[in-house]
Amino acid sequence: MKDVAARAGVGLKTVSRVVNEEPGVTPDTVARVQSAIDALGFRRNDSARLLRTRRTASVGLVLEDLADPFYGALSRAVEDVARAHGALLFTGSSAENPRREQELVLAFCARRVDGLVVVPAGDDHRYLTPEIDAGVATVFVDRPAGRIDADVVLTDNAGGTRTGVAHLIAHGHRRIGFIGDQPGIHTATERLRGYREAMADAGLPVRPEWYAMGPTTPERVRAALATMLAGPEPVTALFAGNNRVTVTAVRVLSGRPRPVALVGFDDFELADLLDPPVTVVAQDAPGLGRSAAQLLFRRLDGATSEEASRIELPARLIPRGSGEIPPAS
Amino acid sequence: MKDVAARAGVGLKTVSRVVNEEPGVTPDTVARVQSAIDALGFRRNDSARLLRTRRTASVGLVLEDLADPFYGALSRAVEDVARAHGALLFTGSSAENPRREQELVLAFCARRVDGLVVVPAGDDHRYLTPEIDAGVATVFVDRPAGRIDADVVLTDNAGGTRTGVAHLIAHGHRRIGFIGDQPGIHTATERLRGYREAMADAGLPVRPEWYAMGPTTPERVRAALATMLAGPEPVTALFAGNNRVTVTAVRVLSGRPRPVALVGFDDFELADLLDPPVTVVAQDAPGLGRSAAQLLFRRLDGATSEEASRIELPARLIPRGSGEIPPAS
DNA sequence: CAAGAGATGGACAACGTTGTCACGATCAGG
DNA sequence: CCTGATCGTGACAACGTTGTCCATCTCTTG
Numbered sequence: 146m147k148d149v150a151a152r153a154g155v156g157l158k159t160v161s162r163v164v165n166e167e168p169g170v171t172p173d174t175v176a177r178v179q180s181a182i183d184a185l186g187f188r189r190n191d192s193a194r195l196l197r198t199r200r201t202a203s204v205g206l207v208l209e210d211l212a213d214p215f216y217g218a219l220s221r222a223v224e225d226v227a228r229a230h231g232a233l234l235f236t237g238s239s240a241e242n243p244r245r246e247q248e249l250v251l252a253f254c255a256r257r258v259d260g261l262v263v264v265p266a267g268d269d270h271r272y273l274t275p276e277i278d279a280g281v282a283t284v285f286v287d288r289p290a291g292r293i294d295a296d297v298v299l300t301d302n303a304g305g306t307r308t309g310v311a312h313l314i315a316h317g318h319r320r321i322g323f324i325g326d327q328p329g330i331h332t333a334t335e336r337l338r339g340y341r342e343a344m345a346d347a348g349l350p351v352r353p354e355w356y357a358m359g360p361t362t363p364e365r366v367r368a369a370l371a372t373m374l375a376g377p378e379p380v381t382a383l384f385a386g387n388n389r390v391t392v393t394a395v396r397v398l399s400g401r402p403r404p405v406a407l408v409g410f411d412d413f414e415l416a417d418l419l420d421p422p423v424t425v426v427a428q429d430a431p432g433l434g435r436s437a438a439q440l441l442f443r444r445l446d447g448a449t450s451e452e453a454s455r456i457e458l459p460a461r462l463i464p465r466g467s468g469e470i471p472p473a474s
Numbered sequence: 475m476k477d478v479a480a481r482a483g484v485g486l487k488t489v490s491r492v493v494n495e496e497p498g499v500t501p502d503t504v505a506r507v508q509s510a511i512d513a514l515g516f517r518r519n520d521s522a523r524l525l526r527t528r529r530t531a532s533v534g535l536v537l538e539d540l541a542d543p544f545y546g547a548l549s550r551a552v553e554d555v556a557r558a559h560g561a562l563l564f565t566g567s568s569a570e571n572p573r574r575e576q577e578l579v580l581a582f583c584a585r586r587v588d589g590l591v592v593v594p595a596g597d598d599h600r601y602l603t604p605e606i607d608a609g610v611a612t613v614f615v616d617r618p619a620g621r622i623d624a625d626v627v628l629t630d631n632a633g634g635t636r637t638g639v640a641h642l643i644a645h646g647h648r649r650i651g652f653i654g655d656q657p658g659i660h661t662a663t664e665r666l667r668g669y670r671e672a673m674a675d676a677g678l679p680v681r682p683e684w685y686a687m688g689p690t691t692p693e694r695v696r697a698a699l700a701t702m703l704a705g706p707e708p709v710t711a712l713f714a715g716n717n718r719v720t721v722t723a724v725r726v727l728s729g730r731p732r733p734v735a736l737v738g739f740d741d742f743e744l745a746d747l748l749d750p751p752v753t754v755v756a757q758d759a760p761g762l763g764r765s766a767a768q769l770l771f772r773r774l775d776g777a778t779s780e781e782a783s784r785i786e787l788p789a790r791l792i793p794r795g796s797g798e799i800p801p802a803s
Numbered sequence: 804c805a806a807g808a809g810a811t812g813g814a815c816a817a818c819g820t821t822g823t824c825a826c827g828a829t830c831a832g833g
Numbered sequence: 834c835c836t837g838a839t840c841g842t843g844a845c846a847a848c849g850t851t852g853t854c855c856a857t858c859t860c861t862t863g
Contacts, residue, residue, distance in 0.1 A: 156843035186604035193819035217546035275515035485813035522849035
């Protein structure tokens with residue numbers, strides 16, 4: 146910039162004015178500066194600019210895994226909102242590791258991002274208190290923050306599951322299984338709660354061998370499924386607590402003579418092409434990202450409603466076939 | 475930092491030394507400074523730091539769409555390599571729009587990223603010359619840069635397609651169709667070339683109604699497929715030039731009485747669960763990202779082999795069933 | 804005990820911008 | 834022709850770090 150000023154024979158500040166399109170510069174001067182800029186291939190250094198203005202026009206996004214389509218869609222939505230506000234996006238994957246989540250968040254804070262969107266991996270976010278106090282707007286998404294009070298955007302996990310299980314009940318099922326993720330994960334326990342509530346609402350019992358929580362590896366899912374199909378009162382339908390469970394369940398069930406109804410939480414591509422097409426309770430991944438980002442920018446734009454808000458997005462049942470199979474009596 | 479220095483009763487530079495773990499500070503002083511840091515919740519401002527050191531420890535990634543699983547996997551690989559080198563990642567989606575690509579790239583440059591990984595949307599990247607000259611390491615991935623000489627990491631699109639088509643020929647097919655994306659897209663023309671070469675290698679003719687290039691919307695794919703299945707010499711097999719084509723083809727073909735063999739370029743989740751399971755030529759998305767990022771950091775670490783390198787990764791045939799269907803004579 | 808070496812700490816400028824303010828020129832009104 | 838307002842412009846400090854260089858202090862050694 147100094148060079149540009151020298152070449153155009155003007156002061157530093159005048160170049161700054163031209164670059165920022167501030168008013169109060171003669172068209173003649175603008176032209177002279179502009180041509181100097183072009184000649185030198187000058188590009189404003191935003192790092193320095195933002196050091197001065199104390200706004201970095203960037204937000205940090207921490208999620209579990211960028212390669213997961215669910216988070217990919219969420220990221221894209223956050224990015225779109227950020228772009229609309231002229232901000233750039235830092236992304237990082239925590240790989241479900243609390244320490245990595247914290248490292249990423251603090252690295253973003255050291256870069257002085259204006260705001261953070263975080264899919265929590267850990268369950269204690271008190272380390273964020275000083276940052277939030279220092280003015281870093283923070284919104285949690287998909288799962289609530291741990292041990293601090295903060296903005297959060299969630300899917301209605303319990304409600305969605307209730308809907309899905311009620312759908313099975315409406316199709317005549319009485320013995321329904323549930324396979325979910327590890328109890329430490331908020332979404333997993335919420336879905337289990339929804340399952341229990343739906344069963345209770347219909348006055349149906351839940352036998353302990355009908356539900357299983359734990360790492361959703363194919364082997365464990367397979368084992369859990371075998372257990373609930375084997376007993377004296379085998380289930381006639383299964384609610385799968387997430388994508389991976391659903392897919393494994395499809396594989397296992399397709400090899401069985403007696404059909405078992407299936408509803409899965411979370412939609413996935415080609416679910417309609419499988420045999421039978423898979424009924425799911427779909428989350429709105431872009432909606433989560435969009436809401437979180439919008440909330441973030443509302444905060445940044447000064448909406449200091451001190452209250453932490455909690456937004457819950459509905460999950461939608463998409464009947465496709467597998468959930469409408471009647472009980473094999 | 476000033477505050478920390480004051481509170482600890484030491485000089486500014488000493489605090490800096492402690493923060494950067496530079497040697498030459500008494501353990502006693504370190505402790506005093508450290509406790510002042512903790513008390514004040516101080517966090518180093520990397521923007522300022524990097525303004526001084528002229529390295530931002532960040533790289534920019536521009537791709538087509540973060541929500542596309544292929545690019546999601548690629549991003550994740552780039553991120554992992556970046557993390558290993560202590561760098562953070564800016565991401566942006568061009569949405570296949572050259573202007574947006576340029577905006578993103580220049581915004582990243584204004585932030586003074588150390589390097590760029592770009593999946594080109596446009597076909598003219600001369601606008602990048604000043605930046606590259608200014609020292610921004612740049613690697614293109616998935617498609618080559620337009621009108622400039624730069625590092626690039628590609629999939630062997632032609633070779634992969636040749637393999638896939640040859641696979642169909644080996645299973646007895648003589649009349650094979652090809653549906654690809656718009657001719658403006660580099661990968662699309664390369665795949666078409668591979669198709670032609672494989673047919674020529676086997677001494678087979680290619681009739682004009684057997685191949686189609688254009689936007690890969692379901693309607694167009696459906697129409698193209700109808701054409702090549704209708705004529706006096708209908709194809710007995712199809713090579714699908716990308717994911718979307720493959721999926722649409724599965725839908726259309728599953729409704730037909732006479733089986734048509736199918737091989738698709740690019741793998742996708744659940745391909746093995748469809749009926750029949752889909753044979754594909756799989757790209758290595760993480761490999762592309764990893765190679766590109768490694769190349770980038772090799773450049774950054776001073777490996778100034780002036781030559782632009784061109785890395786081509788193989789595509790792998792994964793037989794699953796649909797590609798092994800014999801011709802319905 | 805003097806002098807040199809090594810350890811430790813701090814003052815100051817610099818990185819590339821922008822905000823503040825003051826300066827000189829121009830202009831309208833009296 | 835003077836006054837005061839308005840406009841265009843530039844000098845300078847500041848943002849929060851780090852690199853350079855010098856000062857001091859404490860040993861060790863002859």
